Amino acid sequence: MRLAGRIWKEGRLWLAEVPMLDAMTQGRTRPETFRMVADLVATMADKQGFEVHVYPGSQGEFEIGTPDAAALVAVMLRRQRDKHGLSLSEVARRLGARSKTSYARYEQGRSVPTVEKLFELLAAVAPTEDFVLQESPHRPHRAA
Numbered sequence: 001m002r003l004a005g006r007i008w009k010e011g012r013l014w015l016a017e018v019p020m021l022d023a024m025t026q027g028r029t030r031p032e033t034f035r036m037v038a039d040l041v042a043t044m045a046d047k048q049g050f051e052v053h054v055y056p057g058s059q060g061e062f063e064i065g066t067p068d069a070a071a072l073v074a075v076m077l078r079r080q081r082d083k084h085g086l087s088l089s090e091v092a093r094r095l096g097a098r099s100k101t102s103y104a105r106y107e108q109g110r111s112v113p114t115v116e117k118l119f120e121l122l123a124a125v126a127p128t129e130d131f132v133l134q135e136s137p138h139r140p141h142r143a144a
Helices: 030-045 069-083 088-094 101-107 115-125
Strands: 002-010 013-018 023-027 053-056 061-065
Touching: 002 030, 013 030, 023 030, 030 053, 030 061, 030 069, 069 101, 069 115, 088 101, 088 115, 101 115
Parallel strands: none
Antiparallel strands: 002 013, 002 061, 013 023, 053 061
């Protein structure tokens, strides 16, 4: 699984953001900024052995990815839920679940949703946003 980001230079600094994670960081060089993105996402995941790969693109675009899709989905859902000010119970209610546990297993990284389920979960935590999933040809840039 990969998430899209964008990078641009502003003054002396390079800025990078990953909108699906509601996250932004900066660095003095483009490679340093990619390392900062990888470190930021790994810190958000707070999971032993979690690694993030950065896939530079063209025209200021990049993607982040990881072999641990469950952890990345967990970070994304938690960040989107927090961004929209929702509790676990509110999200579970929006999903029509009797218990917040059914949703929480995704946010805790214990389950990886199907693409259809991921759209359903995102619609519950961020109902006013549109999400686009696409296949990407980018190769990884190892954040050393």
